[in-house]
Amino acid sequence: MSISHHKVAFVTVADEHAGQRIDNFLASRLKGLPRSRLYRLLRKGEVRVNKGRVKPEYKLASGDLVRIPPMQLLDASEPAPVSAALAARLHSAVLYEDSEWVVINKPAGLAVHGGSGESLGLIEALRQVRAGQPAENLELCHRLDKDTSGCLVVAKKRAALKRFHAALRDKQLQKHYLALVVGHWPRGLDVVNAPLQKNVLRSGERMVCVDKAGKPSKTLFSVVQRVGQYTL
Known part of the structure; x- marks a missing residue:
């Protein structure tokens, strides 16, 4: 190189x-x-x-x-080629698609983009496997940590990306998470107020942690199911 x-x-x-x-x-x-x-x-x-x-x-x-x-x-070389297994995984992970958006069920362990030690991220892989699609300019609308699984919204057009960011800025979107925790979630604990701070790790990966210097954040919890020593 x-x-x-x-x-x-x-x-x-x-x-x-x-x-x-x-x-x-x-x-x-x-x-x-x-x-x-x-x-x-x-x-x-x-x-x-x-x-x-x-x-x-x-x-x-x-x-x-x-x-x-x-x-x-x-000089950046071409991204690592997408394996057949990863290509099949991405195809099966599409939860929703229309002319402007693709919603992917991102698996844990896959970074959303390459760089900082990652030879290939989800967005680079997605661009490769969908290279034959006309008039697509795939861009991440937001991010998920490498070890977090969940819905990842990808815009096909710049105009769609701008609308998504405007909706985020105007607080028109809500985020819902499923968390499987060890132990029994305390009854009556349905609101957690904890300030969150964005941190950049030495690897370049960004993570959000509870920090007194962070921005105010309110999270609402509700118990879906209790299974043995675990709570969903």
């Missing part, structure tokens, strides 16, 4: 990228850059938008001027 040298670059955000997070925008342009290094560039202010510092979750606007610092990158 060769090394490419990049000079400082200034990129004007096009209309089609308006509403995209700056971290995802950079990841699509800086192939071969580990996510951990990408977040470090943002944290240190080496990446600037309109001459100012921005956080990874900053949403780009049409006409924004993005400064990308000089760097050396490993």
